[in-house]
Amino acid sequence: MSLDITSLSRAANEARGLAIDAVHASKSGHLGLPLGCAEIAAVLYGHELKHNPDEPRWIGRDYFILSAGHGSMLLYAWLNLSGYDVTMDDIRAFRQLHSKTPGHPEYFETPGVECTTGPLGQGLGNAVGVAVAAKMAAARFNTPEHQIFDQHIICLAGDGCMQEGVSAEACAFAGHFGLDNLILIYDANAVTLDAMAAATQSEDTGKRFQAYGFDVQKVDGQDMVAFLRALKKAKARDNGKPQMIIAQTLIGKGIPEVAGTAKAHGEAGAKFADEARKNLALPEEHYFVSQETRDYFAKHKKALLRQYKRWEKMYRDWRAKHPDQAQLLDDAIDKKVPADLLSKVPAFPADAKIATRKAGSEALQPLAREMPFLISGSADLHGSTLNYIEGGEDFSRDNHKGRNIHFGIREHGMCAIMNGIGYHGVFRASGAT
Incomplete structure (x- = not known):
């Protein structure tokens, strides 16, 4: 299927609108990443990610981990559009006590959230761990005719994650152990909370990751065609190297009063919400999603479900031919242990x-x-x-x-x-x- 730029551009702006409305209503949150990375999320959730909104814990899925968890409205908006059990009422309850949409993503609270993230860099370390486990599972259960575990772990991280020491430790580990199922998307927007990133960093991050053993590509993160091309290349490489895509983005895109500045990182842009909606060609209605966008994602979901059913057929055949292994896998997932x-x-x-x-x-x-x-x-x-x-x-x-x-x-x-x-x-x- 070719990339539907028109539909995904519309969806990206409507996702931006959801983020603006939710942050404005809660009077707190982070707008910079949800606005700056909308095109990246559009390509992932609207085209390339292998997932099943009806079965969020499907073992054959790709994993998307938002290491920069403060940008959680990116995740919630696209889970809603994709058909996960994240309703518009949940979006309206953003950052409210006991809601399904907490300020930082939490694993046990929200369908489609793979890891509890927020402390910068931790989600990237978690993504490395998921990549390790996926390699382990494939080695134990896959056969030449049954690729039960054939997936990519895609992690979105920002400058803050890159500066944290835990991410350096985890990524050096990933490079050494050849985790080529890991794809790191670096949201390189040149901004941190207090100041422009240049105030605290001057390294060539791409060269650092090449030294770790990563393949590195650099793209315009708001050019969906270029980003998809880089993502497909990263997924196709089976060369013993984790993959890094440096996606250069404009933080706070859609709110020109703060876009590209440190003020865009948090909620400062929310006070320009009404003007931003006009800039994004959105109607006055808040929490607006067009019927065209709903129709696009309903159609895309059907394609995802066909993909899932093909996997399920292969999985059933594997279970029939390898019942002992199937029982082991069931017990592992169910966390069963001997009674004694x-x-x-x-x-x-x-x-x-x-x-x-x-x-x-x-x-x-x-x-x-x-x-x-x-x-x-x-x-x-x-x-x-x-x-x-x-x-x-x-x-x-x-x-x-x-x-x-x-x-x-x-x-x-x-x-x-x-x-x-x-x-x-x-x-x-x-x-x-």
């Missing part, structure tokens, strides 16, 4: 002269034997923490079945990556430092 699991853990007398790390190691081994999807890792301290799973092999770019992960001296990255492994839903992650 705790009885496998050795008991220690109260006066035992044993270090807690040694006792932990002796408890870990029987648990790992009973729980085949328990993963362990260490930040360069397996010899001290003693949490190496015996017989579990090492995870590497050549062995995705390994259950022991060498994180290197990257404690913060390790924790964010472990959370990502957990978010994926198949494996249980543990680590020590």
Whole structure:
């Protein structure tokens, strides 16, 4: 299907309108990213992302992770347009207590949200963890004729995420371990909250990521054709390198009074809401979505469901031919453990002269034997923490079945990556430092 520029441009402006209305109504929030990245989201949700709004946790989906979680109205607007269970009433309740649309995305609250994000850089570390888990799952369950896990993990991050140390740790890990199922979209708008980004950074971020082992492309993030071309190229590369797309955008696009400035980052532009609506060719009606946009996404959803049904047919065939593996996968997703699991853990007398790390190691081994999807890792301290799973092999770019992960001296990255492994839903992650 060719890219429908007219329909997606209309949808992008209407998504901008939803963000403006929601932030204006709540008198708080962040407009810069939802306005600046609307074309990126249009290409993802309106054309290229493999997902199923009716089955948000479909195991064969692509993952979209908004690391810059403060820009949550980008996510909520496009989930609404795509047909997820995020209603216009939910959009109106943006940032309200107990709403489905909190100020920062929360995993357990909103269908279509893959990770709880907000602390800058953490979502990028989570995305690396999801990419690790997807590689592990593919290695354990895929067959030549059944690609159960064949997906990309797409992460949108901004300058703040790039500056955080946790993202550097996680991305160095991703490059070393060859996570070519990871696509990082860097929203390079040259702005941070206090000032223009040039006040605090002067590095060539693309070269830094090339040094980590990423393939790097640079595009105009508001040119949908150029962005789609870069995204397709990133998805097609199966070369042992994670992918980075540096998308240069205009923060706060649609509100000329603040666009391209640090004032656009937060809610400052909301006071120009009525004028902005005119600039975007939107009617006076607030929270407006045209019938043309609803029709476009209804049609696109049907195409997504056809894609899902093709996968489901293949999945049923795999289950019929590999019932033992299917049961293992079911148990892993359902987090089933043997009823007598705790009885496998050795008991220690109260006066035992044993270090807690040694006792932990002796408890870990029987648990790992009973729980085949328990993963362990260490930040360069397996010899001290003693949490190496015996017989579990090492995870590497050549062995995705390994259950022991060498994180290197990257404690913060390790924790964010472990959370990502957990978010994926198949494996249980543990680590020590």
